[in-house]
Amino acid sequence: MVLSLVSLCAREVVSDHSSSPCWLRWLPGELYRPLLEAAFTSCRPLAVCELVQRWPERTLRVGGRKKQGQTAPNRLCIQALLLAVVRGLSDLRCALQVLDLCGLQGDEGGMGDHMGGWSLTVALCTMVVQARAGASRAQRREREQERKRFSALEREKGVKRERGEEPNGDEARTDKKELGVNKRERMGSYGILGEEEVIKGVRRRMEMERKRETAVAGLGGSRKEPEEKDVNSDVLVHVRADLFVNARSWERVRVALSTPGPLKLQCRHLRVEEISVSNIKTMLGLLPRQVLLGVDVRYSSLGVAGLAELLPLLSTFPALNSLRLHYCNLDFRRDQPGQEEALRDLSVGLAKLQELRRLSLTALRLPGQLRVLLSSLPQPLEILELPYLSLTPTDLAYLSCSHHASKLQQLDLSENHLDENTLPSIRRLLSQASGSLQHLSLSGCGLTDGLLGLLLPSVGGCWALKSLALALNPLSMAGLMDLVRMAVRMQSLRHLLYPNPLEDYQPGLPDLPSSAQLLDWPLDEATDINTTSSHLNRVLIDSGRCDLFLTCDLLNYDKDLVD
Numbered sequence: 001m002v003l004s005l006v007s008l009c010a011r012e013v014v015s016d017h018s019s020s021p022c023w024l025r026w027l028p029g030e031l032y033r034p035l036l037e038a039a040f041t042s043c044r045p046l047a048v049c050e051l052v053q054r055w056p057e058r059t060l061r062v063g064g065r066k067k068q069g070q071t072a073p074n075r076l077c078i079q080a081l082l083l084a085v086v087r088g089l090s091d092l093r094c095a096l097q098v099l100d101l102c103g104l105q106g107d108e109g110g111m112g113d114h115m116g117g118w119s120l121t122v123a124l125c126t127m128v129v130q131a132r133a134g135a136s137r138a139q140r141r142e143r144e145q146e147r148k149r150f151s152a153l154e155r156e157k158g159v160k161r162e163r164g165e166e167p168n169g170d171e172a173r174t175d176k177k178e179l180g181v182n183k184r185e186r187m188g189s190y191g192i193l194g195e196e197e198v199i200k201g202v203r204r205r206m207e208m209e210r211k212r213e214t215a216v217a218g219l220g221g222s223r224k225e226p227e228e229k230d231v232n233s234d235v236l237v238h239v240r241a242d243l244f245v246n247a248r249s250w251e252r253v254r255v256a257l258s259t260p261g262p263l264k265l266q267c268r269h270l271r272v273e274e275i276s277v278s279n280i281k282t283m284l285g286l287l288p289r290q291v292l293l294g295v296d297v298r299y300s301s302l303g304v305a306g307l308a309e310l311l312p313l314l315s316t317f318p319a320l321n322s323l324r325l326h327y328c329n330l331d332f333r334r335d336q337p338g339q340e341e342a343l344r345d346l347s348v349g350l351a352k353l354q355e356l357r358r359l360s361l362t363a364l365r366l367p368g369q370l371r372v373l374l375s376s377l378p379q380p381l382e383i384l385e386l387p388y389l390s391l392t393p394t395d396l397a398y399l400s401c402s403h404h405a406s407k408l409q410q411l412d413l414s415e416n417h418l419d420e421n422t423l424p425s426i427r428r429l430l431s432q433a434s435g436s437l438q439h440l441s442l443s444g445c446g447l448t449d450g451l452l453g454l455l456l457p458s459v460g461g462c463w464a465l466k467s468l469a470l471a472l473n474p475l476s477m478a479g480l481m482d483l484v485r486m487a488v489r490m491q492s493l494r495h496l497l498y499p500n501p502l503e504d505y506q507p508g509l510p511d512l513p514s515s516a517q518l519l520d521w522p523l524d525e526a527t528d529i530n531t532t533s534s535h536l537n538r539v540l541i542d543s544g545r546c547d548l549f550l551t552c553d554l555l556n557y558d559k560d561l562v563d
Contacts, residue, residue: 006031010038014047029056040073045080052084058097063104072104072114079115082127089131089236089262101241102268117244117271124241124265125249125256132261135234235264240291242269250279257286264288269322271296277306284313294322294358302328304342311349320353324360324385343372351376360385360412370395371402380407387414387441396425405432410439414469415515418445423454430458437462443471443497443553444515449479456486465490469497471553472515477501477532484536484550488543499553501532 013023014035027035032051039047040062052060062073062081073081088094101124105117115123243265245253256265266288272280272295280297295314302310307330314320350356350373359374359381366373367390374381381404389395391413399405411433418426430437440462447455452475459468470483480501487496499518502509506524510517536550 006034007038010034011042014039014042014044017044017046020047020050024050024054032056040077043074043077045074045076048077049080049084049087052081052096053088053091054093055088055096056093058095059100060096060098061100063101075113075115075119078104078120079123082123085237085239085263086127086131086134089134096237099237099239101239103242105242105244117242118246118249120241121244122249122252124239124243125252128239128256128261128263128265129252129259131263132259135262234260234262236262238264238266240266240268242271243267244271244273245275245283246273247275250275250283254283254286257283266291268292269294269296271298272300273298275300277302277309280310281313284310287317289317290319292317293319294324295320296322296324296326297328298324298326300328302330304330304339304346308342308345308349311346311352315349315352315354319355321355322358322360322383323353323356324358324362325364326360326362328364330361330364330366343369347372347376350374351378354378357381358383358385361389362386363388365390368392368394371398374399374402374404377404380404382407383410384408385410385412386416387412389416391416391422393421393425396422396429400425400429400432405429407436408433409436411437412439412441413445414441414443416445418442418447418451420451423451426455427458430455430462434461435464438464438466440465440467441469443469443473445473446512446514447473447475448512449476449482452479452483456482460486460490463490463492465493467495467497468493471497471499472518473499474502474513474518475499477503477535480532481535481539484539488539488545488548493548495549495551497551497553498536504532 010031013019032055036048036051038044039051085096085099088096101120105115105120243253268291270283270287270292272283275283277300280300302325307325307328314323356377356379359377360383361373362385370386370389370391371394375398384404411429413426430440440459447470452470452473459465468487475483475498480498483498484496487493500523504523505518506522509521513521533550533552540546540548540550
């Protein structure tokens, strides 16, 4: 990646922290962004703190999609960023009103000292609570200083009375004015209030005046709507982030969301793990309605009835477009009383999610119920992930003819067994989605050479396909070569995840092994895995498809996803 001259100069400037007092006071606003990026890249937390504390714009976005070669900010830099936001609350030079940290989290346990989603959530909640505590201490100091000021004025009046110097009406009105409208400025000039409190008061009035002008302009000069919450009147900075919540951090997140103060925490995507239905409902009730885009629930024992309780709450978020449920114990059993009614409630609840575009259901064991779940959705889905769902031929037949088929951009049917009975539905589904489908995963579906040969023409007809995953399928070397020859003819395809051929395994493997057996069975030491890769890469070279990336499944398949 070639750096611009501005980026190179910015790295040089932030490299020497001792010189920051010289250039910070003369720094134009348009250079703050490249200097902050250089400070993140070079891991200069002191420079990050000084820049953010004086941030000249109303919005600061850190995170989101990374540029090529760009990594997530260092943990120290993120901590310096959060500290600077709190300090900037009392700095008149800071114009920050919206801090957007969505997508900032790095991979937990990955390379480098990055802050993962769980750690970042805890740090954000701590920042919000500390800002509230600081504001409370400042208010207590202000009240105490005001009391002392009032006592001093009363003592002065008492001395004048003893001397026979009664204040006239004008002097009394002047004293009242001093204690009222101009209280903070006069207290600051007398040295009773520190410079930080005076600056904070000035910024508070500026924010209130701006909000008042905006409300009047938006309503044509009318007053604000009565239902607007007064709690937002004290908010100086809105903090948007993706929140990761589990049983250990639940209480801290709840306190941060329910605590009024100068920082207001907003959630763009919510991920919860191992939390009860009641706690999830409580958290959803604390989140701002207009901001939430996605909910990801994992390893929580919801049950069909529990999910039916959550869906009415989810429907109150108008922008919600993603719902992901992983291992939530949605085991549908007809022999249990109330299951049919709960399933109908589930369908009604999903129908109320007007903007839903992504639905992920992992290991929920709802065989034969796909029509009930998906037919009620008002809009066609663009991303549908159904791994480990025990899909039946009836489910796949419905999906191939549903209103979702022609709009699908990403489809994951991993670990759902496919055979001659389900193959016609899969081919019809791929035909319907041929113009829109970009990512397809059929890993662990039991595809043999014969089944794959029947399926390849339909897969090859998906002219927009960018990635194809066929890991942990029992394919021979001949079937694998047919797959690669088809892949090189797909001009849009950029990534193919292929299985190890059966010839690479030690003897004793069953004729039709499952994905778990393929994952655990040892490879033959006498077989060189690089030989398989060389054969496949030779096909790429001969076809001139150097832009197609081939990956072996045993190096890139998550073992935890296989039962």
